Structure formats: C-alpha cells, structure tokens
Amino acid sequence: MSNQLLQRHGGLALLAAIIAAGPLFLDNGFHYNVAILAGLNAIVCIGLNLLIGHAGQISLGHAGFFALGAYASAILPERFGFHPLGALLTGALLVGLLAFAIARPILRLRGHYLAMATLGMGIIVSIVLDQKVDLTGGPDGMVVGDLTLFGQALRGNLAWYWLVGALLFVTTWMALNLVHSPVGRALKAVHGSELAAAAMGVDVFHYKVLVFVLSAVLAAIAGSLFAHYNGFVTPDEASFIHSIQLVTMVVLGGMASIAGSIVGAVALTLLPQLLADFHDYEMIVFGAILMGTMILLPTGVVPTLAARIRERLA
Amino acid sequence: MTFLRVTGLTKSFGGVRAVDGVDFTVRANDVFSIIGPNGAGKTTLFNLLSGLIAPDAGAVILDGEDVTGLPAHQLATRGLSRSFQNLQVFFNMTALENVMVGNHRHTARRFLPCLLGLPSVRDSERRTRVFAEELMHYVGLERYIHAQAAAMPYGALKRLEIARALATRPRILLLDEPAAGLNPAETAHMDALIRRIAEDGITVLLVEHDMHLVWSVSDHILVLNHGRVLAEGGAREIRANPQVVEAYLGHRARER
Numbered sequence: 397m398s399n400q401l402l403q404r405h406g407g408l409a410l411l412a413a414i415i416a417a418g419p420l421f422l423d424n425g426f427h428y429n430v431a432i433l434a435g436l437n438a439i440v441c442i443g444l445n446l447l448i449g450h451a452g453q454i455s456l457g458h459a460g461f462f463a464l465g466a467y468a469s470a471i472l473p474e475r476f477g478f479h480p481l482g483a484l485l486t487g488a489l490l491v492g493l494l495a496f497a498i499a500r501p502i503l504r505l506r507g508h509y510l511a512m513a514t515l516g517m518g519i520i521v522s523i524v525l526d527q528k529v530d531l532t533g534g535p536d537g538m539v540v541g542d543l544t545l546f547g548q549a550l551r552g553n554l555a556w557y558w559l560v561g562a563l564l565f566v567t568t569w570m571a572l573n574l575v576h577s578p579v580g581r582a583l584k585a586v587h588g589s590e591l592a593a594a595a596m597g598v599d600v601f602h603y604k605v606l607v608f609v610l611s612a613v614l615a616a617i618a619g620s621l622f623a624h625y626n627g628f629v630t631p632d633e634a635s636f637i638h639s640i641q642l643v644t645m646v647v648l649g650g651m652a653s654i655a656g657s658i659v660g661a662v663a664l665t666l667l668p669q670l671l672a673d674f675h676d677y678e679m680i681v682f683g684a685i686l687m688g689t690m691i692l693l694p695t696g697v698v699p700t701l702a703a704r705i706r707e708r709l710a
Numbered sequence: 711m712t713f714l715r716v717t718g719l720t721k722s723f724g725g726v727r728a729v730d731g732v733d734f735t736v737r738a739n740d741v742f743s744i745i746g747p748n749g750a751g752k753t754t755l756f757n758l759l760s761g762l763i764a765p766d767a768g769a770v771i772l773d774g775e776d777v778t779g780l781p782a783h784q785l786a787t788r789g790l791s792r793s794f795q796n797l798q799v800f801f802n803m804t805a806l807e808n809v810m811v812g813n814h815r816h817t818a819r820r821f822l823p824c825l826l827g828l829p830s831v832r833d834s835e836r837r838t839r840v841f842a843e844e845l846m847h848y849v850g851l852e853r854y855i856h857a858q859a860a861a862m863p864y865g866a867l868k869r870l871e872i873a874r875a876l877a878t879r880p881r882i883l884l885l886d887e888p889a890a891g892l893n894p895a896e897t898a899h900m901d902a903l904i905r906r907i908a909e910d911g912i913t914v915l916l917v918e919h920d921m922h923l924v925w926s927v928s929d930h931i932l933v934l935n936h937g938r939v940l941a942e943g944g945a946r947e948i949r950a951n952p953q954v955v956e957a958y959l960g961h962r963a964r965e966r
Binding site for chain 1: 760761762781782783786787791792794798799800801802803807810811812814815817818819821824825826827831834835838871874875877878
C-alpha cells in the first residue's frame with residue numbers, strides 16, 4: 397500500500413520536475429511548439445487509455461471529440477459572443493452530453509463492432525464540420541481568437557507551455573487517483589470479465605458510459621486549447637488519421653499505463669517532426685509503429701520497461 | 711425459514727426449453743445442491759438466478775422480495791453472489807485486487823471523491839484491502855495475496871473466485887461446479903470450505919458433478935433432468951431414489 401503510494405507520488409514528482417525543467421532545454425519556438433502539442437496529445441491519451449487500456453473498450457473516433465472541442469472554441473466566441481473560457485467549458489459539456497447520448501447504443505457493442513461504430517461517429521463529425529460551411533468555414537477551416545484568462549490574452553510560447561504543463565499535471569494526478577480507487581478497479585474488472593464484474597455488483601454499463609464520457613471530455617478540452625494555441629482549425633482535426641494517431645500513442649506507450657500515455661504521446665508527437673521528409677508517408681509510419689508495437693511489445697513501452705526493471709531488482 | 715423461492719421458472723433457447731417450469735424453495739443456511747446430467751439445465755438455472763439472463767416466465771423471490779429479472783449487479787446488492795464453472799477471473803489484476811472488486815458495493819466509489827483522491831476514498835481502500843486479505847486467508851490463499859491472478863494454478867483460482875464472491879458480503883452464494891478439475895486433496899479442501907461458509911450463516915446453492923462432495927455437504931438436493939425437476943429431498947432420500955439413480959447415476963450405479 398505505502399509502496400504503491402510512494403510510486404504514485406514519485407511518478408507525479410518526476411513529471412512535475414520534467415515539466416518544470418522543460419524551458420531549460422527548449423531553445424526556440426519550434427521546440428516549444430512540439431512540447432505544447434505533445435502535452436495536449438498526452439491529455440487526450442490519458443483519457444483514451446482509461447477507456448482502451450483500463451476498461452478494454454476501443455475507440456477509433458476520439459479525434460471527433462477533439463475537433464468538436466476545437467470548433468466550440470472557434471465558433472462560440474466568434475459567433476455567439478462567449479468568453480473563451482465559457483466556450484471551452486460549454487464545448488466540454490456538449491461533447492460530454494453527446495458522448496453520453498451515443499454511449500448507450502455504441503457501448504452495447506463489443507470488439508470489432510464497437511471499433512466500427514466509433515469510427516463511423518468520427519467520420520460523421522468530420523463530414524459535418526466539412527459541410528456546415530456557414531458555421532465552420534468548411535474545408536478551409538476557420539480562425540480562432542485568443543484564449544483570455546483573467547482579462548489577459550494568453551500569448552507566447554512560455555505562457556502556453558505553463559498552462560498545458562499544469563493541465564497535464566492535474567490530469568495525470570486525477571487519472572492516477574481514479575486508477576487507484578474503486579472506480580479504476582471496476583473499469584479493470586469490466587475489461588477482465590463483464591460477467592464476473594456484474595456478478596460482483598459492478599454496474600458494467602454505468603462504468604463503460606462513465607469512462608467513455610470522461611475520455612471524450614478530456615479530448616474536447618485538449619481540442620479547445622489546441623484551437624486557441626494554433627489560432628486556426630480545420631476539419632482535419634476530426635480525421636480518421638488523427639484518431640489512429642491517438643490510438644497508436646496509447647498502444648505504443650502502454651495499455652493501462654498513465655505514464656505510458658504521456659511517453660507515447662511525446663514520442664509520436666516528436667517523431668513526425670524528426671521525419672519531416674516522410675510527411676507523405678506519415679500514415680504508413682504510424683501503421684508500422686502500431687503493428688510493430690503489437691508484435692514486439694504487446695504491453696507497450698512503459699509496462700515492458702517497468703517489468704524489466706522489476707526483474708533486475710528482484 | 712424459506713430464503714429463496716423459485717416458482718415456474720422457464721427459459722427457452724430457440725425452441726429448446728433449457729429450464730422448464732422449475733419450482734423449489736431453499737431454507738436459510740442450508741447447503742442446497744442441484745444435480746443432473748449434462749444439459750439438464752443446471753447452468754442455465756444458475757444464470758437465471760444470478761441475473762445474467764432473464765427468464766421467459768416464472769418468479770424468483772429472495773428473502774421475501776420479488777427479484778425476477780433483476781440484473782446481476784442489483785442482485786449482488788441484495789446479497790446474492792456466485793462463482794463460475796469456467797473461470798471468470800480478472801486476469802488483468804493481482805489476486806488481492808480480484809477479491810477487492812467483490813467488495814465494490816461497500817467501497818467509497820463515488821466518482822468525484824475517487825477522481826480527487828479524497829481521504830475518505832483512501833480510508834475505504836485501506837479497509838477493503840484488509841477485508842480482502844482476511845478473505846484470502848479464509849479460503850486458504852494467503853500465499854497468493856500479492857500474486858498476479860494470471861500466474862496462479864487452476865485449483866487456487868477456483869478458491870479465488872469464492873473469496874471474491876464472499877467479498878460482496880453475500881447472504882446466498884451460488885457455486886457452479888467448484889470442484890471441477892480439482893485433485894482429491896483440493897476437493898477435500900473445497901468440501902471443508904463449503905461447510906465453513908454454511909456454518910458462517912451463508913446459504914449455499916451448489917451445482918456439482920463430484921457426487922462424493924454432493925453427498926458430503928448437502929442438506930437438500932434437487933435433481934434436474936431435461937430442464938424439469940425430477941426429484942427433490944434430503945441426501946439420503948435422493949441417493950435411494952431409483953428414478954434418480956436410473957436417470958442420472960446410470961444403471962450400473964444401482965448394482966454397486
């Protein structure tokens with residue numbers, strides 16, 4: 397028990413140290429850009445990993461939730477005079493409600509059927525963003541205003557770095573709390589055996605809906621922040637490729653590993669920047685990584701390393 | 711005192727009546743065994759009683775309350791839990807965590823306190839852990855407390871399922887072939903465990919093919935055949951019933 401608590405707090409302290417030390421190693425705007433995007437991806441992946449890794453449900457449509465959050469922050473302040481923070485929260489709420497509404501039919505499905513249904517959902521979001529030209533600007537995308545906090549527009553890489561860093565830290569802390577609580581155990585039970593979970597008094601469907609909504613809301617919040625940071629959004633955010641990228645990050649980092657989600661997100665945000673020449677083949681690279689991970693490191697990078705270290709110590 | 715009353719329970723799968731108008735009553739604190747040849751409807755009956763499937767007709771009255779058709783997790787709340795014939799262990803957890811899941815309904819499991827890691831949740835986790843450890847001792851699995859469930863031998867997993875079901879604090883426990891695949895020593899241990907559970911005031915419903923175990927632990931026996939009740943009575947009565955011997959134990963058993 398105390399050992400577990402120590403590990404948890406040790407991990408959080410390590411994350412805080414890495415975030416705090418970041419600016420010492422980030423030299424220019426490009427570096428900051430990659431770090432901020434990695435942080436936003438990590439927030440999405442932590443939620444997605446609770447859904448995929450812990451609860452054992454697949455989603456190939458989470459880019460849709462990310463994009464809806466992004467467009468809420470683009471549209472609501474511009475067209476309806478929302479405060480950017482209000483738009484972010486409204487976007488998160490609407491995405492949460494949408495996820496809740498579609499969870500009922502979708503989460504009754506299993507395995508390939510669930511994958512297909514979430515895939516379809518993502519594609520529908522993508523098409524709507526593409527076609528509702530009067531609202532979304534269509535395929536050309538739209539400009540997004542500044543995020544204002546306490547009457548001050550958030551500008552500059554450093555400010556964004558600290559905001560995303562702080563949010564990543566809080567998300568990680570909450571996810572760890574959840575994983576080490578009866579709720580986290582119930583999610584793992586749903587993954588392990590739905591029959592047994594139900595017979596032990598776990599309301600299986602309730603927990604599936606809960607984690608689906610939670611992961612969708614985290615994606616929406618990250619999407620909102622991305623929109624403000626990037627200053628521009630296009631329907632590409634909702635693309636199938638983006639959903640696959642997110643899943644690949646989770647699988648590479650490690651199923652049911654919060655630290656893995658962060659490692660996977662950072663690694664696969666960095667990789668395309670390092671392989672800029674291969675831009676046209678990005679999808680092939682991601683596909684190869686996904687396949688390679690599943691064959692060579694089926695539990696993902698972080699759990700594999702953790703097991704190796706434990707073996708050495710034992 | 712009647713604890714469980716089943717009347718006219720019926721379930722068909724595509725024209726086959728797996729359970730066909732079954733009636734019986736279980737007294738509190740009895741070990742009540744259900745026997746019958748393969749395909750007699752025992753497992754279907756268990757799945758109906760534990761809420762994994764809903765009946766086509768009939769009623770289940772648990773301690774005076776009509777619980778017909780309630781889903782499994784709500785029956786667990788009302789004090790009914792079970793083990794599974796073909797193991798349904800959570801292989802993605804440690805043995806202890808498996809048992810802790812059983813205690814789910816008694817933990818601080820509200821979402822926000824869990825998300826914020828409030829002290830109430832940590833206290834609850836500590837209590838749940840201690841309780842689960844006690845149950846691991848109770849079923850004789852103390853050496854596996856820190857083991858990964860996936861690394862445990864088959865016989866231990868059978869007992870792990872029982873510990874997990876006991877963690878729900880059941881008033882009635884359904885055991886689906888707990889001795890299947892066990893060696894004689896393990897079966898003797900299971901025999902003692904079932905008696906102890908009953909002595910501790912939990913009503914036990916048992917489906918089992920190991921007849922030594924059935925004769926040994928049962929207060930009352932129900933014989934199913936083709937989804938219907940063939941006979942019912944005390945262990946000695948059933949053993950002497952020629953109809954039962956014919957249908958279930960086979961012709962040669964009579965000669966022995």
